[in-house]
Amino acid sequence: MEATKLPLASIFTGHRVFDIPFYQRSYVWKKEQWERFLEDMEFVSIESKDYFLGSAILKQQNLNMGVTADHRTVIDGQQRFTTIVIFCKALCLKTGELDEFDRYFMVRNKKEGTKKCALVHSMNDRKDFEQVVSLTEDKPIDNAGNSSILQAYNYFQEKIDINKVDIDELLSHLIFIDIELHPNDDEQAIFDTINSLGVRLTTAELLKNYFFTESTLEEYQELWVPIFEKDKGTSEYWNSQITAGRLKRNNIDAFFSAFLNIKIQDRKIGVDNEHKNMYRRVDSIFASYKDLIATYNIDKKELYREIIEYAKLYAKYINSDVVESDIPSKSCVERINFMIFTLDCSTMLPYILYVLKNVKNEKERNDIFGYLESYVVRRAICKSENNSFSDLFSEILIGNEIKTFEDLKSLIENRDEMALAFPNDEKMQECFHDIEQPNKRALAILYLMESRVRNNQPHATKILSFSEYSLEHIMPKKYEKSWPLNDGYDEETRRMMINTLGNMAMLPQKLNSSVSNADWNTKKNGKGTRKGISYFASDLVTMKGVVTCPEWNEDNIWNRAEWLANIAIKIWPSYQETNDDDFDIEAETKLDQVNQEDESAKARNMNHDNTKYSFDGTEFLSKSEFVVTLVRKYMENHPQLTYKELKGKYPDRLCAKGYKFRGFLCTEKEYNEWNNKYKEKRYQPNKENHRLTSSDGVVFYVNTQWTKEGVDKLVKIAKADGFSIYTRNKS
Template sequence: MKPEKLTVQELFSRERRFLIPLFQRSYVWNQEEQWAPLWEDILKRTLAHLERIGKSVEGKARSHFLGAIVLNVASVQGRGISRSDVIDGQQRLTTLQLFLAALRDTSETFDAAPEDIRRFRRLTRNPDCEQDSEEIHKVWPTNSDRPMFTKVMSAGSPDALKASYAGHEGGLPRMAQAYLYFSSAIREYVTAQECPHSVQDRFLALVQALTESLQLIVIELEEGDDPQVIFETLNARGQPLLPSDLIRNFVFMRISDAEGERLYRTYWQHFDTEEVEVANADGETRFWHIEERQGRLIRPRIDLFIFHYLTMQTENDIRIGQLFKEFRDWRDESTASNEDFLKELTVASRHFARLIAPGSKSRLEVFAGRLRSLDTSTVHPLLLFLASVEGSGINSPEIEQIVIDLESFMVRRFICGLTPKNYNRFFLSLLTKAKQAYSRRQAASADQPGTLPTVGQVIRDELLRSQEQTAVWPDDGKFLESWLTNPLYVVSRSDRSAMVLRALGETMTTSRNEQLDLAGPVTVEHLLPQKGRVEDYPYPDIEIPEGQDAASYRRILVNTIGNLTLLTGANNTAASNSAFPVKREKIVKDSDLRLNAWLRSDSRNTWTEQDILKRSEELFEHALKIWPKPPS
């Protein structure tokens, strides 16, 4: 490696393009963590130079180190401009260009010295290039960022950039935000009333800071240096890279530029560009970069996908903290071509999208939606495998039956309060057996498959086999006992009881009923309020289990399934702690859910523990239809 210390002026005054390879991630820096600290560093050095203007001061102003960048110098093609591929430091280089564009445009607005304006232009544009040529840009970002970068760099002013987003839904892209932030900061510096220096002197101080004080270490790789190793070694500096960033780098760094562009556009680009209609709380609109919670994990969807995909492929208990290493080792041993691997990865990503963001009423996606409430994702590798072979040796009815068995197994265990701690190993073992059964049937001759168990039979046998508490599939008796007495509603995870109630409501709906979409917000309502007055809900004269009194027994039953229903948020607030006749009237008036239809013909004026137990038994008949268990 050949290191060199360069100022910002020296780095960008050369006629050179800094090309960020397609395998690099999109722009992710933000104001709090990067833009503001960078501007603070620039401003400190600028103010130091401003104090020296017009004074006889010996020695050079103190320098400031802005970080390091690693470049791989590429050969020049024809009359093209010299090019360096950015191995590390792309976020820093891109941000400096956005800052310089803001400085260039602000200097023109405030009549800086003509020579300074020309200097700022040279730092953002390669000379002798057509205005619409991509070679005019000093930095050329990764594929997904290029249209945005071009738009920001050519806007000409903050007002023009804002106008270009008139009517745009959601927040501005990060590059636009960065440009506007630096424009505002520079404007505030230039117009500060307490500063005695002229506007031109203030721009001159910025020029001097860029020319003398603001420095970077530029490391150019030499023949024999391994860009991948260096990239991995340096990735922890600055904004931490995602495992998927390292994996993308690993895959595409081994592919030639021309072939890499084609494979990226065909198979990987959707990971970087596919968007959702509404941004999440962090302003993220890219589907695969939205963070999801799975158990203790909170990761972007792309990392979770690769984690489950790799688990499916290897059948190993992979730690997500070691995801890149595990992927690299697996890919090194794989004989599949780059294109075959990327093609399979793309297909698998479509299946995973159905699991992470269900959008249809297919039995697989209904199960996936319920899994989100159960907060269990260890079955995802098995579901990815099943989705990948559907229609190729396993027909849709068999897949549907497998999904019903898996859901019944998991929901019954949840209702019975059985631990999911062993699920990771259990479902890995199930995945292995399912893949083996599938391979055997695929390898068998046409007259043999009938003698071999199907994948569905193998999975069902495994689910039925164990009687241990960590893997037993509860029978109807244990299911009913827990259904009647185990509190289903827990304040911290009310979505779980809502999931069960939604499922019951769906099975009550027939072709004669309106099809209501329950995807929107609903809340769980207690028919006998948790804080209901005893005057409104007197204790009944019933047998109470040993060790309980009337109050403690009520506290248990009030959170069981027979006392719960679903309402919209507004209706829930209105019904609240009212006496039962008032509550029933409000629910009947405002709720169209089949789950509440029975209240229209109900005339009782009280709601007691006996009513809760009776309704639980009635709902249990529906639960058996949704979550059946075949005989052992």
């Protein structure tokens, strides 16, 4: 690569030919750009000063011996070069200096006695451009129609004032940075790193010119045009912008990236790991295609025919507009689409295309999609890291040719990496309570739940498209004025719980801020003409029971989170069920009853329940002493258990709802580092036999704050382990 500062007269010399790639995009400048260009040309002519027009990237061509002209391919500079030639032609017609135009912008072939323009245009604009170049009279072109080339000429023909513009000044003072690439240089990598005035070429445009030549026009029209350039709607689809992870790309670039990730896993090609890592770099897809073809001797014609097959599937099934319509309730590609574009899972695209291409049985295909939905949504709810997703959905699944539900299930469940683990039911319930969710993700999860649990059951209203809903925090983030803190909770706990799914609602209209931040009664029922939650949420299944609550506090948030978690576990099982029966929401929902329990629960006074527990014939113990004794007895029966194994036996989700803990079990180190004024009450470390040690030497304490509901769960666990438990209520 060589870069040189050159005036226009040293670029267009009458001996160099500049080829715009045959299948390149059309000339796109319009009146706004032409006006600015004319003003600039007048400025240069009057001031007689150098004027920088940016960089022009030109690539040397390897041509047969005997070709006299020096040929360059225009990588970047098409729009500016085209405008300059049109402008200078219009100017020289007005001044009668066509010889001056021919001297710089026409190239002669003395042997053949012919001449042609130094700028050879693409297929789309060649006819119109040659019409302009061949003009001999200073007059407008009739019937310019929609041609930007002809319209540009007519604009300059009308607007140029020969007293303000001088061709010689332009030739000497219009300056480019001429970047000359050698035949083996990577034009895309260089193009992307230069801040030019041009518009970035898509991977598709570069590949189109790489696969096809002027001599293969029929193949181009037969294969490429119907898929990528059939009509305006087709072009708009492929050029529409989508969010792909942290990047925004056109559909067409996203497709070529996905197909490349499929192709490099082809066992028949045998791409090594070093090349796979290199080819998967998003910023050099075109270079990756070229290197893949050259290094592994891939037949270009066979490759682009396969590209066409996959492109048909992409265009048929992949659509970011899924957020503008309601989605089916059963496992299908539409729901996968929804996850791709609302949960930012574009890394799924290669495997989804692979399944669409290779799994012909619709039920098998939908079983795969159902399993993937459970897997991806569970990980989203648990905020699992997705750094390894690109490996999973390309090298692992495609590389292992996973084409059946059973193979997919087996592969996921037998992976050793924690990074790709399938969250279990206990983890799901824990995360519904403890994981703070960003708004977009929370809204998408609730929408997926709502669409699933309806299952064609009669409802007063039809579910709207995702884009018509907004997320509302039931207890608002700005709660200080109208939402007093309940006994037994602290500010830290409340701030965390506000951002969990138990406190989030999808509503078809955003609440007015005066209602949204008001007290619960106002927020529920509205104020004046401003409607409240009960109006907007009346027919939403995911809001069942919320609008009947006389108050909304941490207890309600915890109860609703538990209720939603139980539904989610049914909707997204840890394994895909063989039948996809409708989900019976009525059989599983108890939120109404939970929220209407004894008024004493509101006060969070743990001493109101006086049940005591006898453990294998011991004296009757309080709840806190019973739980500590249970853990200690279990350790005596299983002395080999490590602290991690004990944590698995007694998960944190069993803790009393709503309280802020370090966990069911808390290490001495965690306890000492925890800055919380209630910690001694929570763990009571100074009581006899409350300091325990696991087999691997970890010193820990047991949570001592329990509701009867929580202890009842532990009683069931204890009885399953063979212990005899008796209860007694103190009169």
